[in-house]
Amino acid sequence: MKPLTLAQAKLLTPNDYLCSRIHKKKDGRPITVRVNGQPQVWKRNPGAARVPWKYGLYEYGAVTETDLKNWTLCTPWGDPAPAKKRPKKISMKKPKRVRMQIPIEGFLNL
Numbered sequence: 001m002k003p004l005t006l007a008q009a010k011l012l013t014p015n016d017y018l019c020s021r022i023h024k025k026k027d028g029r030p031i032t033v034r035v036n037g038q039p040q041v042w043k044r045n046p047g048a049a050r051v052p053w054k055y056g057l058y059e060y061g062a063v064t065e066t067d068l069k070n071w072t073l074c075t076p077w078g079d080p081a082p083a084k085k086r087p088k089k090i091s092m093k094k095p096k097r098v099r100m101q102i103p104i105e106g107f108l109n110l
Contacts, residue, residue: 001021001072001074002072003021003068003069003070003072004018004063004069004071004072004073005068006049006065006068008073009039009051009063009065009068010041010049011039012039012051013035013038014035014036014037014038015035016034016035016073017033017073017074017075018032018034018053018063018072019031019032019033019071019072019073019078020032020033021070021071021072022070029078030078031055032055032076032077032078033053033054033055033061034053034055035051035052035053036052036054036060037052040052048064049064049065050063051063051064
């Protein structure tokens with residue numbers, strides 16, 4: 001399992017899952033936490049990021065740029081996650097209006 005990078009941390013979205021590389025459950029599996037919000041990034045310090053997470057019913061925390069090496073992407077079951085693709089940019093242009101051409105022959109058959 002590869003450690004989380006800063007670029008991956010900035011692309012995380014709510015409901016993504018992270019696995020701890022140092023904290024384990026009683027049976028030896030890594031602890032799996034759910035990302036609980038958008039990652040915070042700062043314009044003045046582009047090397048900083050904060051990713052909020054939730055574990056169970058009452059435990060909350062955050063992964064910062066200093067903790068990235070202790071976390072990895074995974075599925076809700078603790079399996080390694082596939083590489084995440086960048087989302088496509090959505091254009092805000094209005095679609096072109098298309099005129100429908102109705103065949104005249106169909107209307108003249110009486």
